[in-house]
Amino acid sequence: MSTVSTAKAPARVDRTTGPRPDRGKRRQVRERQWPAYVFLSPWLIGALGLTLIPMAVSLYLSFTDYNLFDPPHWVGLRNYTEMLTDDPRYWRSVGTTMLYVVVAVPLKLGLALGVAMLLRNLNKGRAFYRSAFYAPSLLGASMSIALVWRALFNDGGTVADVLDTIGIHTGGWVGDPHLAVYAVVLLTVWQFGAPMVIFLAGLQQISPDLYEAAALDGAGRWRQFVSITVPMLSPVVFFNLVLEVINSFQVFTPAFAISGGDGGPADSTLFYTLYLYERGFTASHMGYAAAMAWLLLIAIGAITLILFRTSRSWVFYADEEGR
Incomplete structure (x- = not known):
């Protein structure tokens, strides 16, 4: 005779009634987080209204013919094709900027690192000299300093007179197509204070024991620099390199002031951003200027990516093995 099992299946738990435990926890988390969003709201509003939305509008305008007065007219890739295939001044601006x-x-x-190494070994007056060398980084980006620089390198300026006294007859750099760009270069190099301060901070983190051990092994100053300073300072070098490359591609104020706003003489100071400004605000081709801005963004992003990729072979991090 078969035995019939009287065991009952477990009762189903009704999960549709009553609050879920995890739902209550999530509600408490949200209640604790809302003050953070309130404090972040100014930044979020600024990022949305001053960065993301303008970027989206700029991307749209890069595919249009827009002159700031009439409604934008969609032209597709015409701005990009004209820029890359039918605009010799565009390529001159690229070449000038790359140079x-x-x-x-x-x-x-190089100048920033050299001055930082001198200041590291300075016992007295280090704070004063550090501030003095950093001051040009605060002043150099202003239009007034750029105009003074133009006067120094102009015909009959101080630089030409000083070079004449030592037998170097260059004339005014600003009016010479071969030298005008180097006046902008020297103005930029003069503003070496910011990377110098960063280099100085990195140098102070290198243990003196490393130099003492190298000296005991007979290593000279140059060998110590190559074998100790450069590897230990390579993350700082990489940081400064990335920042300076990005900033250099966006140079505008010195080029505008020294060239008089037209990239002269003979387009020798026609930097990329100066030509972008000319096409957008002087010629009122805002769609073309927007396309130039997006190509500049892509180029800077690509170069930055290359720097990060190649850094694996020359940047040394002391806390990581195999670097």
């Missing part, structure tokens, strides 16, 4: 970046950035970083 400026290749010359100015190494000179500026």
Whole structure:
């Protein structure tokens, strides 16, 4: 005779009634978080209204023909194709900007590192000299300093007179197509204070024991610099390099002041941002200028990515193995 099991299946729990435990916890978390969003709201509003929305509008305008007065007219990729295939001044602006970046950035970083190493070994007056060397970084971006710089390098200016006294007859740099861009380069190099301060902070983090051990092994100053200073300072070098490259591609005020706003003479100071300004606000081709701005953004992003990729082979981090 078969036995019939009298065991009952477990009762189903009705999950549709009553508050869920996790739902109450999430409500408490949200109640604790809302003050943070209130304090973040000014930044969020600024990021949305001053960055994200203008970027979206600029991207749209780059595909239009817009002159600031009439409604934008959609032209597709015409601005980009004209820029890349039918605008020789665009490519001159690219070449001038690349020359400026290749010359100015190494000179500026080299001078900043050299002065930082001198200040590291200075016992008295370090704070004064550090402030004095940093001051040009605060003043150099102003239009007034750029105009003074133009006067110094103009025909009959101080630089030409001083060079004449030592037998170097260059004339005014501002009016010479071969030298005008280097006047802008020197103005940029003169503003080496910001990377210098960063280099000085990095140098102070290197342990003196490393130099003492190298000296005991017979390493000279140059060998110590190559084998200790450069590897230990490579993250700081990389940081300064990325910042200076990005900033150099966006140079505008010195080029505008020294060239008189037209990129002269003979387009020798026609930097990318100056040509962008000319096409957008002088010629009222705002759609074309927006396309130039987006290509500049893409180029800076690509170069920055290349710097990050290549940094794996030369940037040394003491707290990571295999670097």
